[in-house]
Every structure is written in C-alpha cells, then in structure tokens.
Amino acid sequence: MIPVLRPKVELLRPELVDKIVGEAFGVLEREGVFVENADARALFHGAGMAVEEATHRVRIGRRLIEESLAAAPASFSLWDRTGTREFTIGGDEVHFDPGSTAPRLFDSETGRERKGLTADVVKIARLTDACEHIHFQSTALIASDVPPIVGDSYRLFLGLLYSAKPIVTGTFRVAGFAPMLDMLAAVRGGREELRRKPLAIFDACPSPPLKWSDLTAQSLIDAARAGVPSELISMSLTGATAPVTLAGALVQHTAENLSGLVICQLARRGAPVVFGGSPASFDMRKGTTPMGAVETMMIDMAYAQIGKALKLPTHAYMGLSDAKLLDAQSGFETGIGAVLAALAGINVVSGPGMLDFESTLSPEKLLIDDDICAMAYRLLAGVAQRDEPIAEALFAGIGPETQFLTLPHTRTWYRAEHIRSALADRDTYDAWDAAGRTSIGDRAAERVKTLLATVPPNLPDAALRRELRGIMEADGRRNGLERLPDLP
C-alpha cells in the first residue's frame, strides 16, 4: 500500500525562514527587549546579559538564545483531567480549542450580546466537553458576576469542574498563578504529578513592540518553575505596533517569542514552551485588529513555520471571525482559518466559538465550528489507498445495471472515508422546507438545547469538587468575594 500523503502548506522558502530568524537574533542582540519584571531582569543579569535597570532594556546574546532553543522540548504532552487521555503538542499534530477570554456572550434567545455569567461559563465548558473535534477547552468567557480580580482563577475553577478536557488559560494578576496552580495540582493529586502530566497551558502576551509586562513575564517564570507549559502570544499589529510588511512583522514576532522563550528557559531549563501568537493585519481605516483577514492568517501560518524550524511546538488564533453574529462572514472566516491552520500543522489552534475580534463567544458558533474542525481533520487524513488493487477489481463484469450501493466494498469503507456533518444543510429543498426552513444558526441553537438537556455534566468526583471549591473560596475571600455565585 502507498502511504497517505498528509496535506501540508508552507508559505516561506527555507532561506526566508533563515533570514527572518537571523534578523530577529540581530534585533535581540543589538536593540534588546524591555522587561518590566525585576525577577526576569535578574535572570538575564545572572546569565551575563547586558541589563539597563533604568530603562528595563535587556540585550540578549546569540549564544543564550541558541542554548535556550536547544533546552526547550520540541514536543510535550497534555493530559486530560482523568490523567488517562494523552495529547501530543508537537510535530504536525493539530488540536482545536475555543478562543479565549471573551467578555461577552452572544445570546441567541435575544439576538444580542451580553456580559457572561457563571451559568454561561458552565454552559460553554459543558458544550466544549461535548464537542468531539475540539480537543481542549479554554477559559473562553469571563464571568461578570465575580469581581474582575478573581476572574482568572474563577474561570479555571469552572472549567475544571465541568469538562475533563485539558485547558488553555492564563492569569489576570501576578497573584492569580498560585491558586490556579493549586487547582491544577489538586486535580492531579500533587505538584509532581502535575509536572509529569500537565493539564493546562498558560498564555502570556508580550506587548508589541518588544516588551514584556510585569504580569506576563511573571507568568512565564511561575509556569516554567511549576512545569506548566507556557504559550508565547506575540501580537504584533502590522503598521501600528510592528512593521507593516508581513515579513517585517514576522521578524518582530520571532524576536518577541524568542525573548519569552529565553525567560522560560532561564527560569527552568527544559520548560515546555509553545511558539504562539495573536498578530493581526491592522485595519488602517478602522484601527481594528481583524482576525479573519487573510494577511493575519498568512502571518500565523508563517510564524508557525518558523516555530517548527526552531523545533518548537506551535499555536495560533485561527478559526474565528470578526463578524458580530452568525452570518456568511462568520462562517467563511472561521472555515478558511481552521483549514489553513490544519494544513499548516499548527499544534494548538484557538478560535472556535469566537466572534468580534475575540470579544464575543457564541455557544451556537462553537457547535458549528466543531463541524468545521471535523472537516479540517478529514482533510488532514488525506486520500488513502484502502485496497490492492484500489478499485480495478470492482469494475470486473461491469454492465448497465451496475451500482455501488450494495457492494460490500461500499459498506466496508463509507464510514471511514466520508464524515457526516451534524449541522450543515444537506437536505433536499422539500425536506428543508418541511423542516421549517432553518438556518445553520437555528439548527445549532436547537443542538445547544439538546446537548445541555441530554448530556449530563462531566463532573469530577465529590472529593475533588470540594477541594477545588475550597481553593476558589479561599482565593475569593482574599479578594473580597465572601460567597461564590451558585452553580447551575
């Protein structure tokens, strides 16, 4: 049998990858980065780097970057809440997770967006848990019914309660890391167990151009020391906070991510780090950051190729839309993004469910996007030779009456070769008309209701639930939240 070709797309010639990385090294050596976190600056100082305390500027030598690249793992595993299901983050593995940290939810009942509440965060975690093709959950929605200061730990708390999937998350405050780490360790039964079987990835965003805030650098250090993987989310805006050319933005993106990588490796050699990002083709008219622009996706695919060349796991925000509701734009931007991300072999793809520049989460879109992810995975599975000969024998004795529906060959292969869409409209006109002339949004809304009514919450055992609640309550009390909102 001829092996299957895994379809793959690359945008950069190898010599362009080398040139971009070379210029990024030059920027870090000559101009450096601004590091607002004193611990991180001390780490650089300890490694013999030139640190200007007054300006927070740190210049990073080539040797240190190369050593950090050599120390960082090319892949690592995430494990689900039960510790039994393993997901490899590396190679050309592709895992989708919902976009992150939306302040608003699109409420299909009213057709309007509104602030997220505890019940909505729970709903999103439950739906994500039920989405077959979305492998990870993320802390996708902010609950507005708790004080913003505990927003980071609270959404992790709800995610760990209502879904068993590994989780992509992050801190809103330096003090948020400790309770979040406690929750993750509680799930595993200890810090060492968590280190062996990571359950979460922490996102940390440098501020373009070339700056690490106190919070984000601290998150990198804390995560590295705890053995929690960090995702470097460089977010250059072309022509605004980064060079306007795609290749120019890639130089900055690479420099920012490399500086983050060095911080992680200085905190702990061998710390798992994902070469990620959330860049955008800055809209020179509206001043906005379109995630659905083709140039944004091109930057994503290109930096992922650079990340792979540097032998690092990769991430991107793709498979999401800037549309404000479920319309043609939300579908085409998400579809193009998810498929391109898959073809680029990006390991962690954050996007499903998200509208309005990562600001509004739609439960219905999450389910539609699960269908899109299914198509992307089918595409990656490629065209296989299933039989020897492939089909020649099926034509033996062919006549005018020949059909294939009743062939054993059909019955053997149709399920493996062709996926079914849960929500796309493939009805005849008459069947569609008779079923109420629904849109995909209407059908997704029905499916949201069905799933929530029929699939029981995927809760951990009572002892772990109590332990997680105890950690959350203590963090709440430290921050003026006397009583947690009731859970649905």
Place this chain on the structure above:
Amino acid sequence: MDDLNALYGRMAEAIVSGDAEAAAALARRALAEKLDLPAAIERGFIAGIRRVGELWENGEYFLPELITSAACMKEAMAVLKPALEASAVAGLSRGRIVVGTIEGDIHDIGKNLVASMLAAYGFDVVDLGADVKPDRFIDAAVEARADLIGLSALLTTTMLGQRRVIERLRERGLRDRFKVMVGGAPVSRAWAAEIGADGYGENALAAVALAGELVARGRRPS
C-alpha cells in the same frame, strides 16, 4: 495678499502631504515675517488638517496619512507656541484634556492616535502615557485644570478600570468638574453608558468631534 494666500496654501499643503520639515519651516517663516499668527494657523495649518479630515472621510486617506499629518501639525504648533503664549493670544485652545491608558494596560496605540488628533485640532493634551492608575488621571486633571479626561483601554480585562476612574471621581466629589470620554477596542457605546461616562468615540476623529461637543456643553451656562 496673493503672496500671503500662497503661503497659507503651502502651510496647508505641508500638513496634507505629511511633510513635517516643511511645516516647521513655514511656521518659522510665519514668525520671522511677523504674520498674524491666529490667521496663519486658521487659514494655513488648520485648513490643511481639515482637508486631511475630508480626504479621510472620502476614503482616500488611511490611518498612516492621518497620523503623519497630525504629527506635522504638532511640529508647526510647537514652533509657534512660545510666540502665541508671549503675545497672550487667547481663545486658541479648544479645551484641555488629560488622556492615558488604564492601569494594567501598556498598549497605547489607540490613545496615541486620539491624543495626536486632539492636539492637531487645537486641544491642549496632557498625555499620561500607559498603565495609569485611576487617581493619577484625576490628580493630573485637577492640576491641569482640564475640561476633559479621556480613558483608553485595549484589553477586555483593563477596560474595567474605566469604571473605576469614574467611581473615584464620584468618591472624591469631582464627577461634575470633568467630562469623561472613553475609547479602545473592546469599548462600546453601551459600556460608556453603563459606567456613566459622558461619551464614547469609536475612532480618533469621532473622539475629536466628541471632545469639542463635551467642552462646549461644559462651558455653556446650565
């Protein structure tokens, strides 16, 4: 008079084409030739920035042109400012505004856009930079005797700080003294209304128009 009109035309053109050196040179020439400065500003430089606004409205100019022209305007005004102050030409400022990006947020591109457009349109701008604590906005506004406070936030997490500034203004009994406008990628008209801000501008030019309205409203005897 023709010569003077031609000179005004060149001032406007320097702004429209984004030529900062020419704008500053023309401003120096206005000083050397002892021109009527308010007239030169109004019929020269301001005419230019108005034309830039039109080109923007027509969809011919985009943010790079808009911001470059605003920076040229700033250069020219910086040259003229000492003379304007010495001659006590009053009434040129359209209002004083304290702007900054909310605490915890070190993204300041949006705020910089608004600050430079406000300055280009004749507002006195006190720019506090990024990562600004709520009370610092208020202290600076009191100190500068500002008409307006402009609060920018790029992150959904820091946008909550805009509410905090308004709460602090109330707690300090200063809410009526300053108009407050908010902006930034995650900010919406509904958010502005919810936190009790006086207005929201969806882009830099809208912010300029809003600032003008709010200052006029604040100065009108009620």
